[in-house]
Amino acid sequence: MAAITLLRHGQASFGADNYDQLSELGHQQAYWLGQHLRRLDESYDRVLAGTMVRHDQTAQGVLSGLGEAIPVHYHAGLNEYDFQGLLTPLKAQHPEQWLETGHAKRDYYHNMKLALAYWMDGTITSDGTDSWPEFCARIQAAFAAACQDDAKRTLIVSSGGPVAVILQSVLQLGETKTRDLILQIKNSSTSKLLYNRVDLTLDSFNDISHLLTPDKKHGITFS
Structure with missing residues (x-):
């Protein structure tokens, strides 16, 4: 084993x-x-x-x-995905869902969770290199x-x-x-x-x- x-x-x-x-x-x-x-x-x-x-x-x-x-x-x-390559299109395509309250880690968690969901379903097609x-x-x-x-x-x-x-x-x-x-x-x-x-x-x-x-x-x- x-x-x-x-x-x-x-x-x-x-x-x-x-x-x-x-x-x-x-x-x-x-x-x-x-x-x-x-x-x-x-x-x-x-x-x-x-x-x-x-x-x-x-x-x-x-x-x-x-x-x-x-x-x-x-x-x-x-290697990991490019998180900025997911967050940038999220902010551009869904500005109404983008969270920017000044609490950096909390905002990042909210935005990253959304970006991952959109990447997984193909709404965000790529992180700049890879599709999901x-x-x-x-x-x-x-x-x-x-x-x-x-x-x-x-x-x-x-x-x-x-x-x-x-x-x-x-x-x-x-x-x-x-x-x-x-x-x-x-x-x-x-x-x-x-x-x-x-x-x-x-x-x-x-x-x-x-x-x-x-x-x-x-x-x-x-x-």
Whole structure:
């Protein structure tokens, strides 16, 4: 039985000019996760990551905390959608539904939820690169390639969208539930799948055990 762990990157730089960088807390989340795994005497035979900066920074932070020098293999198929490529057409096509109250994170959640729904039903045709079916297809292709490896313990470092799409397939979820998963997955959380080379089974979801102590609870984030 093989285990495949899906890891969402640490907190990125929300509101900054370049979102695709971990914040100081994001780096800390990744390192804490590595330390937690080390205490549990857990490790990985293989590490895969998307090619985004936040994916690599998260992978390196985890490995640093783990105290192991495992090579990281990169696959662009594991990259996230372009959220701005969805929010811009949402604002242009549906200005009456656009929320801009000054509460940045609350407004983002409202607008992103709408944008994802319109992308999934084809009203928003693309995030600038992919339609929703194209996005799902490239994620599934990258994940299928990962499953063909003989590694017993694989870590895949990606983003909320790809993690949710993989779980959508495993759990046979509809698009509404998949959208909810995308917005629910916490930074530096892990979801573990068990794989017998035929079937995949969800073993755990959105695990943030490494943050559930009084000195680390401030590190529970979604964006």
